[in-house]
Amino acid sequence: MTTAPASQKIILNTTVNGQEHQLLVAPYHSLLEALREAAGLTGVKEGCNDGNCGACTVSLDGRIVDSCLVLAAEAEGRQVQTVEGIAPDGQTLHPLQQAFLEEAALQCGICTPGFLVAAKALLDREPDADEDRIRLWLAGNLCRCTGYDKIIRAVQKAQG
């Protein structure tokens, strides 16, 4: 792979957290790079850059993806949601965010954005998911601090 000169960058038209963006990206940039570097959405975290830790999880047209494994150009004309877009009105916390705080479901917090995006996608589809289902759904997100206990409990609390 050679580095493309800046003149070969492309303009990516995509909707992020409900807002239309025109982002200047290189053809080889991942969606993760585009979100962090071009859009300044650093809530999307990089833990491994090969799709195994889930810290960069975002929602793409309602489906969760590891944004490090998606080319930025693939987001053209699509809807992206990151952790920054989870609070419904940008002010009031989503029940998952509130439950993560109340249940102490984060320690260092680096995996938290990915967990929140992934857990929200689950609860949007399956509001009554049981513990096994929650554990399976979240198995693509690594947390090294909590042992998952309080994360699972927080998701259950957010189910109401």
Next chain:
Amino acid sequence: MTIIEQPKEYKVIGTRPIRHDGLDKVIGKAQYGADLKLPGMIWGALTRSPYAHARIKRIDTSKAEQAPGVMAVITGADMPVAEAIEIETGEEVTNLAHASDKLMARDKVVYKGHPVAAVAAADQNAAIEAARLIEVEYEVLQPVLTVDEAMASGAPLVHEDYAGKDLGEETRNTNVADHFRHETGDTAAGFAQAAVVVEREFELTMVHQGYIEPHNATALWKSDGKIEIWTSTQGAFGVRSSVAPILRVPETDIRVTPLEIGGGFGGKIPIYLEPVCAVLSKKAGRPVKVVMDRKSVFEATGPTPGGRIRVKMGANDKGDITAAEVDLYYEAGAYPGSPVGAGAMCALACYRVANARVDGYDILVNKPKTAAYRAPGATQAAYAVESVVDEICQALGMDPLDFRLHNATREGDRRADGPVYPRIGNLEQLQALKDSEHYRTPLEREGADGRLRGRGVANGFWFNGGMQSCVTINVNSDGEVGLVEGSVDIGGTRASIAMQAAEVLGLRAEEVHPVVVDTDSVGYTDMTGGSRTTNATGYAAYLAAQNVIAGMKERAAILWESNADDVEFEDGVFSSKHDSELKVTFKELAAKLTETGGPLAASGSIRQRGSGGGFGSHLVDVEIDPETGKVDVIRYTAAQDVGKAIHPSYVEGQIQGGATQGIGWALNEEYFWSDQGVMENSTFLDYRMPTALDLPMIDAIIVEVPNPTHPFGVRGVGETPIVAPVGAVANAIHDAVGVRLTQAPMKPQRVLAAIKEKNGNGA
């Protein structure tokens, strides 16, 4: 030693407020090291050795220098030569020459991934591409890859010029950096009194701390000679005191700002990138940021050692341990300094052993230099000792918790390496586990589809640390306070420290606003590690808060034209001892600071020597598929004496997280090495850390035997929970299928092979 009377009831301590930094972390606004963007900032990338052991013949940087966007290229020749002196950096002693050589090789590479050059360029991809253009000619040498290889006569030397120590005597031409011994009593006489003697040898491989955030650093070498560093570290002051002598600049010219840290577990105490970024910055005249990739994190940053451990233990028919011998052979990695010293002190710490000998060996191998990992060195030793204890219990027909209670160390006992225990809660936490609903509920021995179940227990010890901390509290005119601290918050310590100040000040936790600042903005504070932060920085906060109250009493005295000695403070209200009419709340008085003399700020600083050891015992039920050897953890309970749980949720979280890392260590995690010392599984796909799917809920039982040297009784909590799990899982596997696994991890193929061998159809 300060002994402080325990208040009966607390208003803030023991409650579960939402942590102060929580909101930023759930909305994606918390700023971690990799998130930093500065005006003019460019990116760095490192060129790393593909060999574990090789001499550098030639480095050609010319192609990289001409690559698009490149603004600086450096090699070892650009790095100052550090003096070979040792400094304390928290849980480790760092030899500066080694620390410098580790982060940029000069003559020889001694581990795969060893940096040999670095570039800075306009963006990250340009830097990575340019780093690939650096040509290095190597003379490849035979690597030394195991403790046995390293100790064999005629073994290649990791460092030709290194002087080792053997029982205090200097040695040459060796890979054994150190061999030491702790001895008490007469082990031969002790074994002679034993009815049962068990001797076993155990083997472990390196495992990684596995923090999700890769190492990163940004540095700006300014034109006035001062250096600014922003980094993900457990200790900003440790970074400062390591970087200064490596770059040969005065400490005072360096300012280190710790950004949010995405996990550390000991692995972010050492420095890896900061001096490299600084030298690149000096050359480029711009701030330079480097973010490590995951492969480099695995290959070139702090795993904890593998190695070999031999344990021999005897007990008489009453169940008294009569003697024990432990030999610990730990991989140091490519530079001296494995945690074998701590391992040796912890190995027998849970038990009264009148006749004991512990030998430790710190052994150089061509692998990454090991770093602290949560109770460094203790888990390996506990795996071996707790397995042997389990065998003794079976031979004697004793309940494993009764045996451990019978032999448990308590106040006044002397550990094999010398220290006498102050008040500890070893007995109390063992009893709590014994009383747990889990332990009292018999295990159903068979699971579905012929799976076999077993139950295991193990005990564990970690010292916990005290060390130095400083806190400043600023009183705001609205009656709330700012709390300025130097302790990096990895898992909720802003809350646990603020809560201790709030308790003294009569405020709510939310009315104390903690902020973690740079090295110019607060007094010296040791790293967040050693389970010390809630203890020592909490103590500093307590002292600062006491000083605030003393200052506020003076202000009340000014208002009342009396004497500060005549002012009392209780439940947030200052009152006169002589005139019951004279009362003013903390908030009302805070609004009157200007008229009573001006702003009020007060500091507290401490060198906390009283840490109060931490003991924790774990109970695990496993289910094993005899067809595949796969082990599932189906129930887990951990009890621990934490002294006092300031914020119980985060105490439970530490216990659950430590247990989980231990379960990963027991069952899945390991470095796979090629015969040339290349790690073959340097991704999270192949280095298998536990996922949510691999675990049950983890029950944490908090036991509170107050630490008499802390105002609220805090002992510290973070490290003890990783000590017991590997041994507990090994014992549960034995209980389930009758095989004693002496190699970790206890992965399916090992379990299956052991089952087959037991059934006579092995090989």
